[in-house]
Amino acid sequence: MRIAIAGIATESCTFSPLPTRLADFRLMRPGAPEFAALYPFLADYPDVEFLGTLTAKAMPGGPVEAAAYSAIKDEILEKIAALLPLNGIYLDMHGAMHVLGMQDAEGDFYAALRALVGADCLLAASYDLHGNVSERIMAHLNIITGYRTAPHIDYLQTRARAVALLTRCLRDNIRPRKAFVKIPLGLPGEKTSTEWEPGKSIYAAIPAEIDGKRVLDATLQVGYVWADEPRMTACAIALGQDEAAIAAAAARLAQGFWQRRADFRFGVEALSVDDCINRALAAEAQPVLISDSGDNPTAGGVGDISYFLERALALNPPNLLYASIADAAAVKICQAAGSGTEVSLELGGKLDTANGCALPVRGIVETLKADEMNPQAVLKIGGIRVILTAKRTAFHRRQQFLELNLLPEAQRIIAVKIGYLVPELKAMAKEAYLALSPGAVNQDITALPFHQIQRPCYPFDAAMEWSPTVQMY
Numbered sequence: 264m265r266i267a268i269a270g271i272a273t274e275s276c277t278f279s280p281l282p283t284r285l286a287d288f289r290l291m292r293p294g295a296p297e298f299a300a301l302y303p304f305l306a307d308y309p310d311v312e313f314l315g316t317l318t319a320k321a322m323p324g325g326p327v328e329a330a331a332y333s334a335i336k337d338e339i340l341e342k343i344a345a346l347l348p349l350n351g352i353y354l355d356m357h358g359a360m361h362v363l364g365m366q367d368a369e370g371d372f373y374a375a376l377r378a379l380v381g382a383d384c385l386l387a388a389s390y391d392l393h394g395n396v397s398e399r400i401m402a403h404l405n406i407i408t409g410y411r412t413a414p415h416i417d418y419l420q421t422r423a424r425a426v427a428l429l430t431r432c433l434r435d436n437i438r439p440r441k442a443f444v445k446i447p448l449g450l451p452g453e454k455t456s457t458e459w460e461p462g463k464s465i466y467a468a469i470p471a472e473i474d475g476k477r478v479l480d481a482t483l484q485v486g487y488v489w490a491d492e493p494r495m496t497a498c499a500i501a502l503g504q505d506e507a508a509i510a511a512a513a514a515r516l517a518q519g520f521w522q523r524r525a526d527f528r529f530g531v532e533a534l535s536v537d538d539c540i541n542r543a544l545a546a547e548a549q550p551v552l553i554s555d556s557g558d559n560p561t562a563g564g565v566g567d568i569s570y571f572l573e574r575a576l577a578l579n580p581p582n583l584l585y586a587s588i589a590d591a592a593a594v595k596i597c598q599a600a601g602s603g604t605e606v607s608l609e610l611g612g613k614l615d616t617a618n619g620c621a622l623p624v625r626g627i628v629e630t631l632k633a634d635e636m637n638p639q640a641v642l643k644i645g646g647i648r649v650i651l652t653a654k655r656t657a658f659h660r661r662q663q664f665l666e667l668n669l670l671p672e673a674q675r676i677i678a679v680k681i682g683y684l685v686p687e688l689k690a691m692a693k694e695a696y697l698a699l700s701p702g703a704v705n706q707d708i709t710a711l712p713f714h715q716i717q718r719p720c721y722p723f724d725a726a727m728e729w730s731p732t733v734q735m736y
Contacts, residue, residue, distance in 0.1 A: 264310065264311045264312065264350050264351075264430065264433055264434075265311075265312045265314060265346070265348070265349050265350050265351075266311055266312070266313050266314065266349065266350060266351045266352065266353055266426075266429065266430070266433075267313075267314045267315075267316055267342075267343055267346055267349050267351075267352045267353070268293075268302065268313055268314065268315045268316060268318065268352070268353050268355065269316045269317060269318065269339045269342075269343065269352060269353075269354055269355070270317075270318040270319065270320070270354050270355030270356055271319045271332070271335050271336070271339070271356065271360060271369075271372060272318075272319065272320045272321070272355060272356050272357035272360075272391075273288070273320065273321035273322070273323065273324070273327065273357055273359075273360050274323035274324075274357050274359045274360070274391070274393060274487055274562070274563060275323070275324065275325065275326050275327060275359060275360050275361035275362075275490060275563065276323065276324065276325055276326075276489040276490070276562065276563025276564070276703050276704055277325075277326060277361050277489065277490050277491040277492070278489055278491070278563075278703040278704075278705075278711060278712075279324060279325030279326070279563050279564070279565055279615070279703040279704075280325060280565065280614065280615055280616075280617070280703075281324055281325040281565045281614050281615070282324075282325050282326055282327070282328050282363065283321050283324040283325055283326065283327045283328065283331065284328050284331055285328070285330070285331035285334055285335070287321045287322065287324065287331075288319045288320065288321040288331065288335065289319065289320050289321070290317060290319050290335070291317070291318045291319070291320070292315065292316075292317055292318075293314075293315030293316070294315075298315060298318065301318060301355065301422070302355075302422065302426075303419075304419075304422070304423040304426065305426070308426075311430060313353075314346050314349075316338075316339050316342035316343060316346070317335065317338050317339050317342060318355050319335045320357075322560065322561070322655065322657070323560065323561055323562055323563040324560075324563055324565075324655070325563065325565075325703075326361045326362065326363045327360060327361065327362045327363065327368070328362075328363060329362055329363050329364055329365070332360075332362045332365075332368060336372055336375065339376075340375060340376070340379055343376065343379060343380065344379060347379075347380065348384075349380060349384050350384065350385070350433050351384060351385040351386070351387060351429050351430075351432075351433055352376065352380065352384060352385070352386050352387070353387050353388075353389075353425060353426050353429055354373075354376075354386060354387065354388040354389070354404075355388075355389060355422060356369060356388045356389065356390055356391075356394070357390065357391045357393075357394060358388075358390040358391055358393070358394020358395060358396065358409070358484070358487075359391070359393055359394050359395050359486075359487035359490055361490055361492060366492050366493065366494070366715070367397045367399060367400070367492065367493075367494055369394075369397075369400055370397050370399035370400045370403070370494075373386065373388075373399070373400060373403035373404060374399065374403055376403070377403045385405045385406065385429060385432055385433060385438070386403060386404050386405050386406070387404070387405060387406035387407075387408075387425050387426070387428060387429035387432075388404050388406065388407050388408075388425065389408055389409070389421045389422045389424070389425035390407060390408070390409035390410070390421075390482070390484065391409065391410055391415065391418075392409045392410040392411065392412075392413055392415075392483065392484055392485050393413075393452055393484070393485055393486060393487040394409060394484050394486070394487065395484070395486050395487055395490055395492060395494045395495050395496065396443070396445075396484055396494065396498050396500070397493075397494040398443070398734065400494075401441055401443045401500075401734070401736050402736055404441075405432070405438065405439060405441075406425060406428045406429055406432065406439060406480070406502060407441075407482060407500055407502075408421060408424050408425050408428060408480050408482050408502075409421065409482040409483070409484055409500075411457065411466050411469055411483075412457050412466070413452055413455065413456045413457050413458075413462070413485070413683070414456070414458070414683065414684075414685045414686060416686065424480070428479060428480055428502070431479075432479075437479075437504060439479055439502040439503055439504065440502070440503060440504065440505075440506050440509060440735065440736070441500065441501075441502055441509070441735070441736040442500065442501045442502075442506070442509040442510045442512070442513035442514075442733050442734070442735055442736075443498065443499075443500055443513065443733070443734045443735075443736060444498060444499045444500075444513045444514060444516075444517040444731045444732065444733050444734070445496050445497075445498050445732075445734075446496060446497040446498055446499065446517050446520055446521055446731075447496055447717065447719060447720045447721060447727070447729055448486075448496065448497045448520070448521065448524055448720065448721045448722075449486060449488040449495055449496060449497070449708065449716065449720055449721070449722075449723070450485065450486075450488060450497075450524075450527055450708075450722070451488055451489075451682070451704075451706050451708060452485065452487075452488075452562065452682060452683065453529055453530075453554075453556060453682040453683050453697065453706060454527040454528060454529055455485045455527055456530055456683045458530060458683075459528075459530045460526070461523035461526045461527060462485075462527070465483065465516075465519055465520055465523060466483065468515075468516065468519060469481050469482070469483060469516065472501065472512040472515065472516060473512075474508075476503070476504065476505075477503050477504060477505035477508035477509070478501055478502070478503040478505070478508050478509055478512050479502045479503045479504070480501070480502045480503075481499070481500065481501045481502070481512050481513070481516060482499070482500040482501075483497070483498075483499050483500075483516050483520060484497055484498045484499075484500070485497055486498070488708050489562065489563055489703065489704050489708075489711070491711075491712075491713050491714060491715045491716060492715050492716070493715055493716065493717050495715075495716045495717075496716075496717065496720065497520060498517070499513045499514070499516040499517035499520065499731075500513060501513040501516070506735060510733045510735065513731075513733055514731040514733055517731040518730070518731050521729060521731075524721050524722075529683075529697050529706075530683055530697075531554075531695045531696055531697050532696050532697070533556075533696075533697040533698075533699055533706070534696055534697070534698065534699065535698070535699060536555075536570065536571050536574045536575075536698045536699075536700055537574055537578065539553045539696040539697075539698045540553070540574065540575060540578050540580060540583070540676065541578070542694075542696055543580075543675070543676045543694070543696065544578075544580055544675075544676070546693065546694050548693035548694065549672075549674065549675045549676075549693060550584075550671055550672065550674045550675060550676065550677045550691060550692065550693060551675070551676050551677070551692065551693060551694045551695065551696070552677050552678075552679065552684060552688055552689075552691070552692035552694070552695040552696075553676060553677070553679070553695070553696050553697075553698050554678075554679060554680075554681050554682055554683070554684065554695070554696070554697045554698060555571045555678055555679065555680045555681070555698050555700050556681070556682050556697050556698060556699065556700060556702075556704070556706055557570075557618070557698075557699070557700035557701045557702030557703075557704060557705045557706065558570075558571075558615070558618075558619075558680050558700060558701075558702035558703070558704070559680050559681050559682045559702070559704050560589075560655040560656070560657050560680055561657045561659075561681060561682070562682055562704040563703060563704050564615075564680065564702045564703050564704045565589070565614040565615040565655065565702070565703060566587070566588070566589035566614075566652075566655035566656070566680060567588055567589045567590055567611040567612065567613055567614045567615060567619070567655075568611060568612070568615055568618050568619035568700070568701065568702050569588060569610050569611035569612055569619050569620075569621070569622035570618070570619050570700055570701055571585065571678060571698060571700055572585055572588065572610065572611075572622060572624075572647070572649060573622050575647055575678070576622075576624070576644065576645075576647065579645060579646065579647075580646055580647065580675070580676055581646040581675065582646050582674060582675035582676065583646060583647045583648070583674070583675065583676040583677075583678060584647075584648045584650070584664075584669060584671075584674045584676070584677045584678070585647060585648065585649045585650065585678045586650045586658035586663075586664070586678070586679045586680065587639075587649070587650035587651065587652050587656055587658060587679075587680065588610050588611045588649060588650070588651055588652070589611075589614070589651075589652050589653070589654060589655045589656065590608075590610055590611055590613065590651055590652075590653075591653040591654070592613070593608045593609075593610055593640075593642075593651050594638050594639065594640050594651050594652065594653045595653075596608060597628045597631060597640035597642065597651065598631060598638060598640065600628055601628065601631075602628050602629065602630065602631055603627065603628065603629075604627065604628050605625065605626070605627050605628075606625070606626065606627075606628055606642070607623070607624070607625045608623070608624055608625075608626075608642070609621035609622065609623050609624075610622045610624055610649070610651070615702065615703060618701040618702050618703065618705075619701065619702075624642070624644055624649075625644070626642040626643050626644035626645075626649070627642070627643045628640060628641075628642060629641045629642065629643045629648065629668075630667050630668050630669075632666060632667055634653075636654070637652055637653050637654045637656060638652075638653050639651060639652045639653070639656075639667060641667050641668075641669065648669065650667060650669075657680070657681065658679050658680075658681075659681070659685045659687060659688060660687050661687055661691065671691050672691065677691075677692075678698070682697070682704075683697075708722070708723075709722060709723055
């Protein structure tokens with residue numbers, strides 16, 4: 264059995280002015296330790312010949328430059344062509360890539376693969392649960408399975424499940440039928456986490472739909488709402504050998520999601536930036552975590568909007584740590600000045616000028632982190648410490664703070680550019696709030712300039728009625 268491995272994975276905010284370039288992708292090829300680390304479960308299949316090609320992954324951001332997409336796509340197709348014939352291809356995807364000048368980039372990629380390998384080769388993809396699925400995608404993929412947790416703690420299990428489904432279908436000569444239900448609904452991930460209701464119970468219902476024979480697998484895609492594309496929507500998918508069973512499973516999952524549409528809420532109180540800071544100052548225990556949600560780089564934000572910092576400086580809290588502002592020029596000035604030196608800077612406002620402007624500040628360079636790829640600095644402005652990074656950086660781990668000589672537990676307030684808190688941040692937070700701040704991934708989605716999505720769609724058309732329609736493939 265010969266199975267190739269490939270993938271192009273990123274999440275593209277069409278409202279972001281910052282394009283995703285080829286240099287923003289990690290290009291992982293067979294033989295590299297990081298490539299092997301993606302797929303440790305391959306050792307469970309000693310009788311299968313897995314043939315790596317290229318897996319490309321980029322941090323969520325703005326639309327992918329057409330030349331970058333073409334370069335990655337062409338390399339994968341060239342390497343796949345050299346490996347033919349193949350029994351199957353495992354595709355390590357995200358599902359919400361937008362390429363400049365193109366709608367449905369994943370659909371384009373799968374169509375090119377299908378044209379190359381023919382109808383008999385099985386294509387199996389693993390998805391983030393924030394993927395946007397189209398009819399073209401369903402037509403070309405034989406198997407699609409997605410994450411069932413947000414925050415995404417089951418990424419490895421999902422990759423392994425996709426490979427298990429692919430190898431089983433090849434061994435047992437199964438060509439699964441597919442049931443697909445588009446759910447006309449777009450919600451931010453911050454409201455649809457599986458750690459609280461209703462997302463928790465909706466996703467917990469998936470395993471009960473799978474019997475391993477009639478229904479091989481089922482998936483619910485929340486979708487990625489900050490993509491102005493016709494395929495931006497939630498959906499339910501079921502795969503199996505019994506058309507009636509998979510149609511019923513997909514319809515039940517879709518109806519269950521739709522019935523709870525008005526129940527989705529933020530997992531913590533969502534307030535203005537000022538209110539979040541004032542609540543944190545009144546809290547008895549520390550640290551209090553605040554999400555600067557509108558400029559969250561892990562959802563596609565540019566990472567250099569200074570609005571939260573501007574409001575924090577106006578309120579002047581005695582102990583607040585802000586992570587972070589992406590500003591390579593400011594980091595360079597701090598490096599040239601050296602630790603302990605007072606500097607004047609204009610922070611941020613260089614990338615997303617529609618949602619922010621440069622903020623003049625004066626502070627002391629407290630810490631410098633030499634890093635060839637992403638140098639960083641800590642600037643102290645009164646009681647506020649600001650982490651500056653040369654590149655957009657998500658601060659999700661305690662170790663990232665420790666490397667800058669910052670002990671999280673010693674901070675009264677920690678503000679992070681993020682949406683819902685990932686496990687490490689949640690574990691350290693005594694209280695948490697979500698700041699409704701401006702940015703490309705603004706939580707007020709109905710205020711964003713959508714033009715391409717299919718209407719009606721909830722919550723843009725809040726009074727709409729709908730019932731599931733199953734499409735079979």
